[in-house]
Amino acid sequence: MFSEFDEFSFWGTAAQMTKTTDRLYTVGEYGTPWLPSQNPGLIMLGYFVQFFGQFAHFKVYLGYDLLLFACIAALVGVTELCNYRLSIPLATIGWLTPWFLTTYNRTIMVSKVYMSAYGDIPAGMLIGGTVALWIALRRVNGPVWTILPVLAFLANIKDNTFPLALITAALVAADYFLFGHNQKWRTGWVKRLGFSALSMAAPLTLYRAWGAYIAKLVIANSEAGGMGATSEDTVSVAINGTRLLMGLSVPEYYQVRAERFFDVAHRMREEFYSPEKPLSAIGQGVIVTVLILFIFLTAILFAANARDRLRAGLWCLGSTTGFVAYNYVLALCYGFIFKEFQAARLEDYNRYMTTYYIGWFIMAVAMLSWVVQTGRARRIVNTGLLGFACLMLLRVNMLVLPQFSVLGFSDATFADQHIMQQKAEAVKNAVGDDSRVFIVTQGDNGLRWFTYGCYLQPNVLDYSGWEQDPETGRWGAGGGTFGLPENAPDPDESGAIYYHAYTAEELDKVIRESGSGYIFVEKLDAGFVEAYGNLFKDDLSAALSGETLLYKVEEGLFVPVSMEVPA
Numbered sequence: 001m002f003s004e005f006d007e008f009s010f011w012g013t014a015a016q017m018t019k020t021t022d023r024l025y026t027v028g029e030y031g032t033p034w035l036p037s038q039n040p041g042l043i044m045l046g047y048f049v050q051f052f053g054q055f056a057h058f059k060v061y062l063g064y065d066l067l068l069f070a071c072i073a074a075l076v077g078v079t080e081l082c083n084y085r086l087s088i089p090l091a092t093i094g095w096l097t098p099w100f101l102t103t104y105n106r107t108i109m110v111s112k113v114y115m116s117a118y119g120d121i122p123a124g125m126l127i128g129g130t131v132a133l134w135i136a137l138r139r140v141n142g143p144v145w146t147i148l149p150v151l152a153f154l155a156n157i158k159d160n161t162f163p164l165a166l167i168t169a170a171l172v173a174a175d176y177f178l179f180g181h182n183q184k185w186r187t188g189w190v191k192r193l194g195f196s197a198l199s200m201a202a203p204l205t206l207y208r209a210w211g212a213y214i215a216k217l218v219i220a221n222s223e224a225g226g227m228g229a230t231s232e233d234t235v236s237v238a239i240n241g242t243r244l245l246m247g248l249s250v251p252e253y254y255q256v257r258a259e260r261f262f263d264v265a266h267r268m269r270e271e272f273y274s275p276e277k278p279l280s281a282i283g284q285g286v287i288v289t290v291l292i293l294f295i296f297l298t299a300i301l302f303a304a305n306a307r308d309r310l311r312a313g314l315w316c317l318g319s320t321t322g323f324v325a326y327n328y329v330l331a332l333c334y335g336f337i338f339k340e341f342q343a344a345r346l347e348d349y350n351r352y353m354t355t356y357y358i359g360w361f362i363m364a365v366a367m368l369s370w371v372v373q374t375g376r377a378r379r380i381v382n383t384g385l386l387g388f389a390c391l392m393l394l395r396v397n398m399l400v401l402p403q404f405s406v407l408g409f410s411d412a413t414f415a416d417q418h419i420m421q422q423k424a425e426a427v428k429n430a431v432g433d434d435s436r437v438f439i440v441t442q443g444d445n446g447l448r449w450f451t452y453g454c455y456l457q458p459n460v461l462d463y464s465g466w467e468q469d470p471e472t473g474r475w476g477a478g479g480g481t482f483g484l485p486e487n488a489p490d491p492d493e494s495g496a497i498y499y500h501a502y503t504a505e506e507l508d509k510v511i512r513e514s515g516s517g518y519i520f521v522e523k524l525d526a527g528f529v530e531a532y533g534n535l536f537k538d539d540l541s542a543a544l545s546g547e548t549l550l551y552k553v554e555e556g557l558f559v560p561v562s563m564e565v566p567a
Helices: 005-021 041-049 057-076 081-100 120-139 144-154 161-179 189-223 234-245 258-273 285-302 306-336 340-344 349-374 378-399 411-431 447-455 504-513 526-535
Strands: 436-441 481-483 499-501 518-523 550-553 558-560
Touching: 005 041, 005 057, 005 447, 041 057, 057 081, 057 120, 057 349, 081 120, 081 349, 081 378, 120 144, 120 161, 120 349, 144 161, 144 189, 161 189, 161 234, 161 306, 161 349, 234 258, 234 306, 258 285, 258 306, 258 340, 285 306, 285 349, 285 378, 306 340, 306 349, 349 378, 411 447, 411 518, 411 550, 436 447, 447 518, 481 526, 504 526
Parallel strands: 436 518, 481 499
Antiparallel strands: 518 550, 550 558
């Protein structure tokens, strides 16, 4: 079941909204202001797997895993039937890759590699699977047009997969244009050029179409008083970031963030080389890069002829250039799109980088498996692939213990989630459907707010507060600690961002203005009781004694609701 932060902030919640309403999550009502702007590729994949029966968390994982298995099947499909012995090491490599390139220390908790609603690993596997499918199609002279919807789908998983889709499409286009002929190069060059253009257009068209849809949605919601703005889009950031590097004029938005961008680029370079910052089972980014390049160079060395060596070299050079370009785009995102605190600590850097590493690694293995069947010294390379698969299995087994993998884990792993689900069900039974609920969960960092936002559907968990005032720095919304302004911590203190400073009168006003019919008192502390107890008819005594989790918003004071509270 869901347990990670972003599973509740978007990936899992959007999947649940789409299933329970049978409408795309962009047109559903939800408490957060940014959910509609996210990409729908994997959400729709999960929706079709949810087709039979009610919504279930495991079905989301099943949809993702079917995609991962399809990518592994594409990798195995590069081999010919007469080389069936290769299928075992290739399947093993494909199965282990997500663990191998994301696990960097011994697991002490459940490994969520194949039980996660995040889009990073599926995106990486899809990059590699797309290339493997392309190589397999080229090997048997199959219908090359079937790669186009895959490239389009890749562009619409996450915002940061759009540049990855363009890189993959560019490699496919270059491969077909330069090596998609059996006789003279000039023969059929117009056809090859046309298909290459289509390869580039497929991801670009879908990405821009989704962007246009979101732009219309933003305008409509702004007019209705909802979401009125989103962050800068990737294309605009790439253009203006490049202009900045070239010394050309850029809008003020980019000028004031230029120093942050250059600082991020420097720290990303340090992360890449630092042995103290591993991101895979074999260490830091530079080691992973060397391994991938070694696989490519092996393919080049053992290729059957000069043409095949040039083709393998094209994939090696093109994917390496793409790696540099992706790092550049990621630095731009940290510098100009992400929040300042995210850039300061390179938040989720490993997640973003492993997406490319996974795709790049599968790409290299697919190229080598193609060479193995047609090139020189096949027995040596066959043995090398088998040995490498065994080494991967050994290393992953050293880090991922069986009891912390999909092979078996204790029910206690999700004990907290079961308790929260029980509370959410009790609240839903008490308030009925289509209610709006304000939540108080003291000490939260946002995770519990997102979690209950998911569990309380189809009820709407209000964003629970006013947005932060940029001039005063006060207010705050979502999960956090409500308290009096005079008790607010220093802004530089850890966790200060989650302190929501309201007077009693202000909190009363924000609850009533939100349109919430109920207050869900999930967790209290002494500060909340002292500061806001007089807003409640019983001074919160029913909540403190465990008799209720709910208060009804009525004229005057908030009234406790009689309900069955789970033990």
